[in-house]
Amino acid sequence: MDSIVVTGGTPLNGQIAIAGAKNAALTLMPATLLSEEPLTLTNAPRLSDIATMIALLQSLGVEVTSMQDGKVQVLSSHAMTSTTADYEIVRKMRASNLVLGPLLARHHQAIVSLPGGCAIGARPMDIHVTALEAMGAEIELKDGYLHAKAPGGLKGAKVPLRFASVGATENVLMAATLAKGTTVIENAAREPEIVDLAKCLRSMGAQIAGEGSSTITIQGVDRLGAATHPVVTDRIELGTYMLAPVFAGGEVECLGGRLDLVGSFVEKLDAAGVDVTETPGGLKVKRRADRAKAVDVTTEVFPGFPTDLQAQMMAMLCTADGTSVLEEKIFENRFMHAPELIRMGADIEVQGGVATVTGVERLKGAPVMATDLRASVSLILAGLAAEGESTVSRIYHLDRGYEHIEEKLSAVGAKIERISS
Numbered sequence: 140m141d142s143i144v145v146t147g148g149t150p151l152n153g154q155i156a157i158a159g160a161k162n163a164a165l166t167l168m169p170a171t172l173l174s175e176e177p178l179t180l181t182n183a184p185r186l187s188d189i190a191t192m193i194a195l196l197q198s199l200g201v202e203v204t205s206m207q208d209g210k211v212q213v214l215s216s217h218a219m220t221s222t223t224a225d226y227e228i229v230r231k232m233r234a235s236n237l238v239l240g241p242l243l244a245r246h247h248q249a250i251v252s253l254p255g256g257c258a259i260g261a262r263p264m265d266i267h268v269t270a271l272e273a274m275g276a277e278i279e280l281k282d283g284y285l286h287a288k289a290p291g292g293l294k295g296a297k298v299p300l301r302f303a304s305v306g307a308t309e310n311v312l313m314a315a316t317l318a319k320g321t322t323v324i325e326n327a328a329r330e331p332e333i334v335d336l337a338k339c340l341r342s343m344g345a346q347i348a349g350e351g352s353s354t355i356t357i358q359g360v361d362r363l364g365a366a367t368h369p370v371v372t373d374r375i376e377l378g379t380y381m382l383a384p385v386f387a388g389g390e391v392e393c394l395g396g397r398l399d400l401v402g403s404f405v406e407k408l409d410a411a412g413v414d415v416t417e418t419p420g421g422l423k424v425k426r427r428a429d430r431a432k433a434v435d436v437t438t439e440v441f442p443g444f445p446t447d448l449q450a451q452m453m454a455m456l457c458t459a460d461g462t463s464v465l466e467e468k469i470f471e472n473r474f475m476h477a478p479e480l481i482r483m484g485a486d487i488e489v490q491g492g493v494a495t496v497t498g499v500e501r502l503k504g505a506p507v508m509a510t511d512l513r514a515s516v517s518l519i520l521a522g523l524a525a526e527g528e529s530t531v532s533r534i535y536h537l538d539r540g541y542e543h544i545e546e547k548l549s550a551v552g553a554k555i556e557r558i559s560s
């Protein structure tokens with residue numbers, strides 16, 4: 140199994156190009172199931188999660204042509220062969236559940252295994268199921284699979300979500316584009332990936348209003364057509380690389396970065412003593428003093444602080460001046476990076492969903508183990524600031540969400556290498 144070795148202490152200077160968003164691509168790709176005509180995605184990220192989604196779509200009969208080393212994906216659902224999303228693929232990635240809404244909408248049936256993905260909590264699907272049932276779907280759980288049908292097609296409805304789930308909003312949004320009549324999603328998630336999905340669906344011919352707010356209104360149409368859509372910038376990859384110079388020193392410009400994607404995160408960086416400047420190409424980041432300052436962070440739905448940047452922020456606060464309190468409100472069990480950071484000399488106390496981090500002067504390199512996608516990258520970042528060498532093992536999680544991480548970080552001066560074994 141591959142591992143990554145990082146030697147800390149070298150300041151980082153230069154530019155890092157931010158890729159298209161994994162989480163946007165993972166909902167844009169299943170949108171192809173809504174149309175017989177091709178969907179072309181540009182600025183797609185090159186990640187193992189994308190390869191998993193390609194495998195899932197191909198298992199349903201979707202033709203996928205990758206071009207420009209995977210940056211362009213052409214998806215065509217004109218000759219579908221199946222409406223069953225098999226456990227063997229779905230267990231690798233929770234986002235596989237995003238085929239449910241589109242399959243039901245166009246084929247009036249779907250059998251979708253309950254998902255796997257990162258082990259960061261129970262992650263049930265009740266919100267997706269209740270919402271699709273409100274649109275007329277009949278859904279039963281049998282042998283670990285959701286068996287869903289909508290005889291005669293889905294119907295527009297008022298769909299209030301008990302929590303602003305990202306995945307449930309995406310599933311309902313896609314499903315509603317082909318439903319009969321008007322669907323109103325209440326308490327919809329407002330994440331930029333949802334805005335990006337709505338834009339793409341609109342290019343395919345869907346009638347959607349209100350994306351980016353808590354109420355999205357969709358007027359169903361008979362069919363959707365072809366479209367070409369550029370995937371929005373990955374705000375989590377952006378936030379991760381924005382933190383790199385805070386750990387290591389130096390100044391890094393993240394190309395493609397936009398303030399509106401990372402507003403609440405930038406507010407916390409400012410409070411921690413980090414300067415973020417807009418440039419013509421993106422965002423430039425530099426810490427104001429040798430040490431960042433402690434700040435308290437609570438994860439929330441967008442536009443609040445993203446749970447997917449919590450691990451990286453915690454790692455940064457391990458060497459900040461003072462004591463920080465981090466509260467995780469989106470997922471239970473999302474502090475699995477804490478014991479690994481403690482192995483590197485961090486002072487962290489976890490009680491339920493609250494972690495108290497007291498900054499130490501310096502972390503020390505250690506062998507550590509990645510436990511989920513964002514935890515993995517937090518350990519790499521910690522390694523950039525630590526004294527000596529850190530070896531991060533089980534990095535297959537990392538390849539799910541970060542393309543060419545060693546190349547991107549070594550290009551700005553980091554001492555980092557992948558060891559294959």
Ligand code: UD1
Nearest residue numbers: 162165234261262263264265266267304305306447469470
């Ligand atoms: C998406 C992101 C993930 C991010 C998360 C929260 C993708 C592919 N993944 O995941 O990176 O961390 O948003 O920003 O876009 N829940 C239920 N019942 C449901 C659905 C969700 O109880 O039916 C709970 C989950 O267990 C979790 C919370 O709601 O505690 C948030 O989940 P949700 O917003 O649905 O996240 P995902 O779409 O799975």
